[in-house]
Amino acid sequence: MSIKYFFALLLSLASSAQAQLSPPVAGGIPAGTGAGVHSPNSPFAPLPARADVLPWSLLTEVKTKAVNNRLLPVFPATVQALNDKTQRIQGFMMPLEPGEKQKHFLLSSVPLSCSFCVPGGPESMVEVKTKTPVKYSLEPVTVEGKFAVLSDDSYGLYYRITDAVSVK
Helix, strand or coil: CCHHHHHHHHHHHHHHHHHHCCCCECCCECCCCCCCCCCCCCCCCCCCCCCCCCCHHHHCCCEEEEECCEEEEECCHHHHCCCCEEEEEEEEEEECCCCCEEEEEEEECCCCCCCCCCCCCHHHEEEEEEEEEEECCCCCEEEEEEEEECCCCCCCCCEEEEEEEEEC
16 A cells, blocks of 8 residues: 555544544544554553654644645644754554554554544644564554654655654
8 A cells, every 4th residue: 555545544534534524532622633542442552652763742832823725734843853863762563564564554553543533733743754674562662763744745754854754
C-alpha cells in the first residue's frame, strides 16, 4: 500500500467517523483528532514515562487554522524549536508496507486498537524513515533522527523523522 493511499484512507476514515458521531468522544474531542485515547481494554500498556524522549504532550499542543478550506497546523514556539534537530521519540508502530522489517512507518502515541480506527489526529503521529530496517513490534519502539515540523505537508502530517535509527 502506498503512503499516499494510506493517508487518503486515514483521512477518509477520520472524516466519516467524525461525521457519523453525534456526540463528541473523549471529553469533547471528535474521533481522529487530538492525542488519541489509550483504551482501558487495550492489551498493550501505555507508553512508559521517559525523560530521554520527546513527550507526546508537547507535540499535541499544536492548534489549527482554516486556510482556503484546509486545516493547517499552528505550532507553538517550543515545538518550532525542535525543527531540523536530532530528536528521540517512542511510540507504537503503524506499518505502511507488509513485512517483518520496516524502513518507513508511522509512530503513534497510542496503540492501534482496530485496523479501521484512526488512533488520533496528525498531532499524535510521526512519520519515520529509517537508515536501516526496524523489526516490527506491537510493543513501543524508540527511534532517533532528524526531526521535521511540517507546516503544510501534502499528506496532512505534522511531524517527520528522517535518517532514524532504532534505540533502546
